Amino acid sequence: MRLVSNELAFAYSPNREILESVSLAVESSQVAFILGANGTGKTTLLECLSGLRGPLRGSVTVDGQDIHQLAPRVRARRIGLVPQLHEPVFEFTVEQAVLMGRAPHLGLFGRPSKRDHQAVHEAIDAVGAQHLAKRPYTKISGGERQLVLIARGLAQGAQCLLMDEPVAHLDPHHQHDVLSIVRRLADDGFSFLITSHLPNHALLYADWVSFLLDGKTDIQGSPLSTITERTLHLAYEMDFEIIESATGSRAVLPRVKRETRSASR
């Protein structure tokens, strides 16, 4: 599996290109992170890469084939999109929600067969959510819902999942639960492209990092080489400090001036 974006450009309105030139590649067993400030077009980029939005210029290919030329069902069996979490309206069970991932394998009048149910169970097992299978999707926690969405992508048969801020709104424990499952699945051969606001997660989990800056991805490479005080300043227009722990792992710390409060107040 190899997903490649070649000088991709995209605009919602003719005079304002939100993506100017995005070139990147995701390979099997890779976890790639995209970092960038709010409003830089990370979500739009994922929608272009998954073939939902046609590019203004450039191309996206999966294993050499232009993704925008593939039939929607074929495309959905290769690439999965895990959108940002939102509150579902109806009380589908986790099983039923994951089963929706089988859509690209079924015809218009098709109903899921035993094989589809089998695929759903394998996908739920792969994210370690067996105990949730019969629970209403509306009544589980945000972290659990994120795992269900990953399972839905696996049930699609996708080898590559594009995830839009998968751990936003999760507490640290659940953030790391979700990302370690992502890491484990990547070690099994799946690939992930994840947008995030947390450079520390990229340092911990990514094989490869790209900054999306002014519609371009000029800064990209290994986490250690790309996440520097200089690039962070460029991306977020504030100062950061890279600190190193006794065990040698690095972390990003914002430089914050704290007002000293007088005792009388």
Add this chain to the structure above:
Amino acid sequence: MMFGKRSAIWMLVLIPAGVFLAALFLGRYGIRVQETVRVLLNLDGPSDIFRALILRVRLPRVLAAACVGANLSVVGAAFQGLFRNPLVDSRILGVSSGAAFGAALALVFTWQGMAVQAGAFVFAMVAIGLVMLVGMRFGSSTLVLVIGGILVGALFNSLLGLIKYVADPLSTLPAITYWLLGSLNATQWSDLPPLLAVTGAGLSFFMLVRWRLNLLTVTDTEAMALGIRVRLIRGVIVAVGTLMVAASVALAGTIGWIGLVVPHVARAWVGPDHGRLIPASAALGATALILLDTIARTVLPTEIPLGILTGLIGVPAFFLLFLRFLRARGETQ
């Protein structure tokens, strides 16, 4: 409350069948069960009057009630999923308003019977046509469709008001008012073919695509990522659903609440999976409207308009559902 798969399937068949049969022997003139069955099986025994009463008066009416109830409920369930909004029903796209205007227009010209049905049907289609036109121009998002439906509905309500204003207050105005309240009174076999054809085709269509309806309850982006041609499928479902509502409203008048309440009861019974929700809505909707229509023609010496009855029973039912909904979310004690 969930039942086993097999018992649920049996109940979906047996309950409507039982109510259907009961509606045939209940009425101003009570006919015994055995005699009703003998008439239906074309056996000797019952008098010609009973035969005529059951086959020519009650059977077409009960059949119409079953079709209208099933149509409004199935379309209500499908639209609630489609618009990801449990509070919409088949009227959301302005179809009923268009039909009401069309029927009123026919009545003002003192046309009757099939002409009223045709008028209602044609303007229901004009209404949805306008909504789809707006949708196609501005991208067919659910928001555009709903806003379009509300505007088109408002337009036809104004036109309806205009017709009522100019209608003869002694003859045509009462006819329009009566039609708007909804009734299956005086339904004859000759009225039925369009409704039966549309119901047969429409219900078959929804039974075939019922699992796929689940996929339209997620956001458009998600559905597209799952390889669904969302806008195309949504357009087809809206078109078929509208046809079913138009055929129903054209015959029975504007009957509210059924399409809103029945899908909720069905969802509480079998869950949100449209694979089960669609057949359950069809069965419960048919049952509910046969029951209401039987009450409408038996309780008082004079007929109660069906639209009033669905409101009188539908409003408290909806209120109870609403409370249940809040309680389930822990928003009341």
